Amino acid sequence: MIHKEDPFKANFDSLEEFADRISDLLQCPITIEDANHRLIAYSAHDDYTDPARTATIISRRVPEKVINSLWKTGVIPALLSSEEPLRVETISDVGLGNRVAVSIWKNNEVIGFIWALETGRTLSKDDMELLKKAAKAAKNKVLQLYMRKNKREERVQEFFWKLLTGHIKTNEEIHENFSAMQIPAAPRFSVLVFRFANGITSDLEKQISYILQTTQQVQVLLYTVERNDFILLVAPKSADQPLYELNQFISSFATKMKERFHINSIQSSFGGIYETFEYIEKSYKEALTVLSMKEKFPEQTFSIYGYQQLGIYQFFDLLLEKKQQGEFANSALTKLQAYDEKHHTNLIETYEAFFDHDSNVNETAKALNIHPNTLSYRLKRIAEIGEIDLHNMNQKVKLYIDIKLAKYEALH
Amino acid sequence: MIHKEDPFKANFDSLEEFADRISDLLQCPITIEDANHRLIAYSAHDDYTDPARTATIISRRVPEKVINSLWKTGVIPALLSSEEPLRVETISDVGLGNRVAVSIWKNNEVIGFIWALETGRTLSKDDMELLKKAAKAAKNKVLQLYMRKNKREERVQEFFWKLLTGHIKTNEEIHENFSAMQIPAAPRFSVLVFRFANGITSDLEKQISYILQTTQQVQVLLYTVERNDFILLVAPKSADQPLYELNQFISSFATKMKERFHINSIQSSFGGIYETFEYIEKSYKEALTVLSMKEKFPEQTFSIYGYQQLGIYQFFDLLLEKKQQGEFANSALTKLQAYDEKHHTNLIETYEAFFDHDSNVNETAKALNIHPNTLSYRLKRIAEIGEIDLHNMNQKVKLYIDIKLAKYEALH
DNA sequence: CATTATTTTGTGGATTTCCACAAAATTAAT
DNA sequence: ATTAATTTTGTGGAAATCCACAAAATAATG
Structure with a gap:
């Protein structure tokens, strides 16, 4: 099939009509998408379509996994960087049959895509050329849609901002x-x-x-x-x-x-x-x-x-404020700090790590590069020195919070 | 030894002198205490004293364990309810040898005690009578001390109140x-x-x-x-x-x-x-x-x-205030509450009990009268329903606090 | 420097926890 | 009323924890 003159010169009312025209000329199903892979139009009188196209038409957008795989295989990046039509081999994981795609451009920006599914026949060089022309011819109509969407988008964004x-x-x-x-x-x-x-x-x-x-x-x-x-x-x-x-x-x-x-x-x-x-x-x-x-x-x-x-950190600013007014002094923490200071030990770090690792002795020991028994020993010492009962949730938690809070304060 | 007339008629300068006088008369060591068992005076020329008396003199107060045992054996209650001298048998645990005691009264109140230690000899009826007279004679001097102490006490209390x-x-x-x-x-x-x-x-x-x-x-x-x-x-x-x-x-x-x-x-x-x-x-x-x-x-x-x-409850009033302003909504808690409500389950109670029992499965199960596996199952469900990671200290603690806080709010 | 106290690491065994699986009991849904 | 879903209880074995004890390493003290 050779088309010497531009077969898309004639006006068309809708992009649906336009899709059908391409479909007639190339003898294969056509899909037109916007830049975000939302369905704009598709040709109607086709006997066969692959699962990817069906899903696209049903949900009016290209399925996410299809898009992902088109990115991974480099198809979309190629379409975004060139006006030339591109053949895509079957990607059966995502139900994508052989097809040819071309991007629709406005100045330096891609505003849409045309897809031609190669169901019965394989497209020739000339067919590809034709598809490229179709992309150019579709430009204006797609652009109109694009502008319309943009205007709506602005209104919607303004509304959202008011909500926020x-x-x-x-x-x-x-x-x-x-x-x-x-x-x-x-x-x-x-x-x-x-x-x-x-x-x-x-x-x-x-x-x-x-x-x-x-x-x-x-x-x-x-x-x-x-x-x-x-x-x-x-x-x-x-x-x-x-x-x-x-x-x-x-x-x-x-x-x-x-x-x-x-x-x-x-x-x-x-x-x-x-x-x-x-x-x-x-x-x-x-x-x-x-x-x-x-x-x-x-x-x-x-x-x-x-x-x-965010958990307990939700109220850390609240606690910090009070702490800086001199409240919540924790004598257990003070004592442990003093002990660490004097004996060059790491009791506080140990305590913190232990609870950061969900009170799991082995995990914590591994993280601290110490023997599990060393960890147990340190915990015993922490209980003694800080006069804190490590079997008491309330006391444990308070010390944990106070340690984190002290860190937070130091960072402030 | 018989003393027809009052041997304590003569004036004496100090209670020490007075203690020595009694000691001379009764031939045994004498100790005079105030109502709070603080040493006021003691006789000096005695060859033997028991450990309790020694300790009393050294620390200028009767040792606590001695007082406790005098209460337990009913000696002090008896002295507080009668003016009669009373014999106390040896209590060897606390180093107390045989002795006789009498209380010193002012109106209806006991303001001190006199103790006579029976080291060499046992006091006769007459000796007891003499001791009673001694108690009466000591009244004024002891009372002076008592008043002086009271005055000082008032000044001190006022000072303390200023500090507070x-x-x-x-x-x-x-x-x-x-x-x-x-x-x-x-x-x-x-x-x-x-x-x-x-x-x-x-x-x-x-x-x-x-x-x-x-x-x-x-x-x-x-x-x-x-x-x-x-x-x-x-x-x-x-x-x-x-x-x-x-x-x-x-x-x-x-x-x-x-x-x-x-x-x-x-x-x-x-x-x-x-x-x-x-x-x-x-x-x-x-x-x-x-x-x-x-x-x-x-x-x-x-x-x-x-x-x-007091631990985390130190800042519960602070949290409550914010909570009542609508902060710290915990969707995990909300979901669990809804689930409990709808299915007549006890997930929140279970969670609370679990951490009240220091994350100990067996203890908690016993306390809740359920099988340990039931507890595990419930905890698994809590994690699913509340979308909370029970291996994450922060999340665990936050939910625990929020549960307690909700309880606190309900009580308010 | 020697002595003592504290901390770390190691070993072994009793106890407990953790899970997977399954049967029973209960509750919810059609 | 039957079926399905959820919850409870039970069993057993692998894994982890806990504890007592002891040796080694390190730090503190006079």
Whole structure:
């Protein structure tokens, strides 16, 4: 099939119609996606489609695992760096058959993709050329969509910011806005913050937004940007393990940012998980509290992301304030410190390590490079010197807290 | 030996002289004590004295174990209820040889004792009569001492009260007063409070004072009375186990008050142990904090006396305040509560009991009357439902605190 | 420098904990 | 009322803890 003149010169009303036209010309199923792999249009009269395409059409977005594998195999990076069509071999793990893809460009930016599934036949050089022309012809329509989405995005972000700062209080008002903007409802949510080392440029924002759009672990209801912080309203899917899901999300986000965009050192946190929207502001503040604590007390909190996981550190600022007014003097701690000082021992360090390792003798001994019996001996001495009963939860905990608090104070 | 006329008619200059006179007449060593068993005077020209008397003279007070045994054998109660001389058989445990005692009375009150040690000879009926007369004759001189002591006591109490309320601040000023009033210095001290069910009458005050004067476990530097509270400045003797000594003191005080005066239900507490006197006010406040906490949260604190032992409850009022402002919501706790509610389970109670029993599976199971495996199973469920890692000290502790805090809030 | 006190490491055995598995009992759901 | 899910109790064996004791190493003291 040879097309001397541009077969896409004629106007078309919708991108669906356009997809069908390409499909007719190339004799294979066509899918058009936006830059975030959301479905824009697809050709209708095809007899066969592979599982990946089916899933894409059903959920109106490309499945996350498909996107991940397209990144890993270098397909998407190639599409983002060249206007040339690219053949993708079958990746059967994710139900992806042979296909050819091309990116749609506006100036120096990719604003979408066209996919041609090679079901019956393999595309020729000329067919590839044709696909490239199709990409150019689709530009304007995709751009319109893109602009429209951007405008909506701005309105939505403004709304989110009002929620975060508590400028919209009543549940009714919030719900009205949610449905007006077609933001899906969710039974529970949390505010999540990614804090970057530098200010978030609009380029970076697009990259983040891209990763979020292609994430299906949690539902991202809203997001906005504030200096170095990328702030999200996210809804974990399960009622059973919301914390687990959020942690997973954070970790996979960090991995993706690192692998795909070489951005390291993102600090992440999320606030409490709540069920009604009045708590958005609170959850946000809690997320900020976690970040602030992670900054001030990094060694103790590096593995903590959620406000709940922050545990006793939630009230450390409160305790510190009182401590600095001279309260909560712990004579056990004082005595142990004095003993350590005088005899060059490590009783406090030992105590701390022991409880950091969940009162597990062997683990702690290993971590401290000492014999387990040495650890036992030291604990016995700690009990004697500090006059503290190590079988008493209350006393144990108090000393543990006081040790951490002293560390915190020293860092301050 | 018969003495028709009163042999004590003649004036005498000092009680020492008087003791010698009796000793001459009865041919045995004589000791005169005040109502609190402090040595007032003793006869000098005696060839033999038993260990109890020696110790009494050396330390200028009757040893505590001797007093205890005189109470147990009913000697002191008898002396306190009758003017008649009383023979005491040897109590060899405490180094007490045979002797005769008589109490010195002023109106209806005992203000001292005279002891005659039967070293060589046994006292006859007439000798006893003589001793009784001696007690009457000693009255005035002993009373003078008694009054003088009382006056000093008043001045000292006033001074102590100023210390407690922070009206004397500088260490210098405090030290000056201490030496002016001949209060012994002590390397470390704490303020201790006994709170009685009712106001402290002057009778009760005397009884308490009596017990304190005869106590040698800790050194009582100062005391005073405020409504229902008997407030003491005490100095533990050892540097190693001051807490232990103070706890012992409290427990033995309670026992004595019960056994000797049938007074139950004393609430006791003490503040921090400090080394410089500026902290007296603070220690006092801490002691009051303990008492207040014991009142508000009795089940959790019934075995706590010292401020240090109060542990995490030291900052419960602080936490409660924040909690009531809506902070520190713990979703793990919320979920567990919901689960308990819905399925009629006891997860929270189980968790609490487990840590109250120092994470000891067997003990806890016994206390809850369940199989140890049931406990394990419940803990596993708690971890799942609350999304909490039971191998993580921080998370464990936070939930424990939050459970106790919820209880505390409910009691409020 | 010698002596004493304290700390560390090692050994062995009784006890306890931890788990996996399974049967019974109870509760919830259709 | 039957089925399914959850909870409780039981058994047994591997692993870990605890403890007493002792030798070696180190630190403190006169």
